Amino acid sequence: MDIRPEPFEPPAPIPRTIPPSRLEIIKVMFRNPLELWGKPSYTLPWMQVKFFGQLTTICHDPSLIKHVLVDNAGNYAMQPIRQLVLRPILRDGLLTAEGDVWKRSRKAMAPVFTPRHAKGFAGQMLKMTEAFAERYAEPAKKNAEVNIATGMTELTYEILAETLFSGEIATGTEGFAERVDSLLHNMGRIDPLDLLLAPSWMPRITRIPGRKALKAFRQIVSDTMDARRRKMDSRETVPDDFLTLLLKIEGPDGLTRDEIEDNILTFIGAGHETTARALAWALYCIAESPHFRAAMEEEIDRVLSDGADPVDWLDLMPHVRAAFEEAMRLYPPAPSINRAPIEDDTWTSADGKTITLPKGESVLVMPWTLHRHELYWDRPRHFMPERFLPANRDKIHRFQYLPFGAGPRICIGATFALQEAVIALAVLMKRYRFDVTDSTRPWPVQRLTTQPLNGIALRVSAR
Ligand code: HEM
DSSP states (O other), X not given: OOOOOOOBOOOOOOOBSSOOOHHHHHHHHHHOGGGOOBGGXXXXXXXEEEETTEEEEEEOSHHHHHIIIIITGGGEEEOHHHHHHHHHHHTTSTTTOOHHHHHHHHHHHGGGGSHHHHHHTHHHHHHHHHHHHGGGHHHHHTTOEEEHHHHHHHHHHHHHHHHHHTTOOTTOSTTHHHHHHHHHHHHTOOOHXXXXXXXXXXXXXXXXXXXXXXXXXXXXXXXXXXXXXXXXXXTOOOOOSHHHHHHHTBSTTSBOHHHHHHHHHHHXXXXXXXXXXXXXXXXXXXXXXXXXXXXXXXXXXXXXXXTOOGGGHHHHOHHHHHHHHHHHHHSOSSOOEEEEESSOEEXXXXXXXXXXXXXXXXXXXXXXXXXXXXXXXXXXTSBOGGGGSXXXXXXXXXXXOOTTXXXXXXXXXXXXXXXXXXXXXXXXXXXXXXXXXXXXXXXXXXSSSEEETTOOEEEEEEO
């Protein structure tokens, strides 16, 4: 007899049954795009709708997604609106670069993100998480509530700062985190002019306050790079961090100095809030699933008492990894992957229907709806990490689960993020137990990432 309790259904907008009016679409787009999607978006293999005058193709059929992201990826550019928002900040960083610059940068940066280098960061990830865990010691004594959303942002920021610069920041670490915060705040904003696809030289009123901050921030990154370069040139010992790795590939076949600077900003922008969101959602869903939490605690205790090297935790802790992957299914940190065909394209489904994807129109691959899609998932709205355990993993189609995207532009930091997440969850759950309280009522909103409105309050206690 199966005595497992009913799986937990975490909060999410109920799919609409009546299409919103034009005015409502605009309001919801600014308030929370996740609330926009109707029943068809969670049940049909693809849809074509007019959206702000653009024909938008929403792709769910895994073979259509493979066509767009992999088989015919060369025909798909980043969507103009995303570029209008991000490019003024990240310039030619990998996330926003296109064409030959992207090709050369991706090739040059591949060695920086090998699994060997990610593993090399495991020690720093462990050290930073252990230091962070101390901050919960006092609240745990009082069984007090902590806001896990801000906590995880601090933790992943500290890990990123350590693996990027090893603490060697030109102005000192003081105040740097606040600058990063303001940068991210500025990054996530869509200005009304962006929606109208106005050219990038037209000033965006909503982003004016961020411009000075961005300039100052770039100056600090630039000074930090110069200081490290001087050290490298004078053959002093330098830390084995991202900054050193990037400066080593400066040159005609690698990256220019400006591109290195752009990529440092990109790593800060793409590489910590994403992981932080997924960690916070994971801790929340785990707190609501005591049965699975018990299996995770048993696994963590066993692996840690064997003294395993943190480099191997990702492989040794399938339950921890499964919980994190399931949290990214329900709350994908990147809820939408947006493209625009460079030339007209067509695709034919297995049952012989052909659709046209016209040049310059909009193509969306949306992990948010794909991961909750009724055609592809059993009990799509429920938190069931068992799906991701090795015995069941093969049942998940490669193109029905896309937290890191797919194809040539797949997330370059995926291994880094997974390793970081498993180390963070293991260290925190070894020491503490997190529980929901009456004030735990998170609500997902789409900004740059899928984030909990007003944070996530969990009670922390010592195990
Ligand atoms: C849970 C954490 C993360 C998630 C869910 C995530 C998600 C994604 C997704 C979906 C894309 C593809 C976007 C597209 O195709 O339009 C992407 C690209 C990218 N990610 Fe991540 N990411 C994570 C962590 C990281 C980390 C830790 C780093 C770096 C340290 C990073 C750096 C990048 C970069 C540079 C790209 C652009 C790659 C390219 O276009 O060639 N990400 N990420």
